[in-house]
């Protein structure tokens with residue numbers, strides 16, 4: 486008997502079908518964020534300005550991608566090391582300008598052709614692609630964008646948002662998969678504002694204008710991502726939780742809410758918010774990250790909240806196309822390929838664990854007010870031979886098991902990353 490066969494029996498005794506769980510997970514798309522590979526830099530700025538918008542990468546581990554080709558090669562390496570269905574997640578600042586497509590244009594003028602190379606990349610690998618307008622790290626941030634009182638600034642960023650809707654529609658059509666387009670800005674204030682409503686009214690109007698650009702809501706899913714605060718904008722965030730959720734609720738036919746689990750007060754948990762939102766919204770989107778004390782965007786670990794988030798996705802029927810899952814972190818202090826791979830494999834692990842939960846039984850115990858047995862069973866489920874199922878899942882997906890992939894990353898670092906200036 487193999488270790489997997491033994492594990493399969495153990496789970497079967499609890500009524501859990503490990504083969505069905507693996508098959509289910511294999512087709513769930515998870516969006517891989519391109520920005521872990523180059524510390525959220527992108528390629529569209531002529532001079533190398535600072536990362537703005539209240540987000541921060543810390544560390545300067547060698548080997549970050551400097552060109553689209555390097556970033557693509559790095560993403561390929563990650564894809565080869567992770568099981569399951571992947572999607573790419575691009576930011577507008579990763580536009581590729583060259584002689585053939587007419588050279589550089591500013592963000593209000595970007596077009597689908599600037600993402601043609603990414604489309605080719607995705608097509609060759611059978612990937613879908615999500616998209617994000619980039620409302621930061623640009624001279625037109627004054628520092629506000631969509632909430633700016635300066636009409637010229639606001640117009641520029643609305644045009645950027647509209648251009649991104651057109652690009653998202655193009656990505657969805659070319660790749661034949663839904664494109665989730667996330668609207669997030671770092672708009673906010675360092676200190677106590679005198680007017681909290683004005684910026685929000687302008688923000689609302691700006692998003693209205695962006696979403697007035699035509700798109701097929703079956704293919705393009707614009708999202709509004711909320712936030713609690715950012716670096717340098719500690720006192721007030723325009724796109725707060727209430728603002729963003731109300732915007733999405735009032736515009737259910739046009740957009741969906743996006744929750745990033747780094748964007749709440751430290752004792753709030755997104756796991757609990759998932760079923761709350763799914764009670765009302767047909768679809769929601771997530772940025773899975775790891776906050777340490779603040780929105781620090783550390784690599785996702787297999788920690789309690791990641792597991793709990795994945796349980797709620799599975800229990801709420803989120804895998805049936807109701808929850809769009811994306812990663813969002815950027816650690817510049819460690820090998821970036823490894824950072825990406827650990828985080829993506831961990832989300833896969835947490836989802837597989839959730840699929841291997843005896844959830845029907847546990848729910849029945851809850852409904853029967855049988856909290857004693859629920860505790861016993863839930864605790865016992867934690868030491869089932871999960872590792873053997875995970876190893877089998879990796880084998881079936883044709884990727885290296887735990888303990889085997891890191892050698893591959895070390896080799897890539899030695900041969901490729903270490904040669905980058």
Ligand code: RNT
Pocket residue numbers: 520525540617669710712745772780813
């Ligand atoms: C920032 C938001 C946002 C960004 C990306 C790069 O706090 O989480 O999603 O991380 O758009």
Ligand code: ZN
Pocket residue numbers: 710745772813
């Ligand atoms: Zn995010």
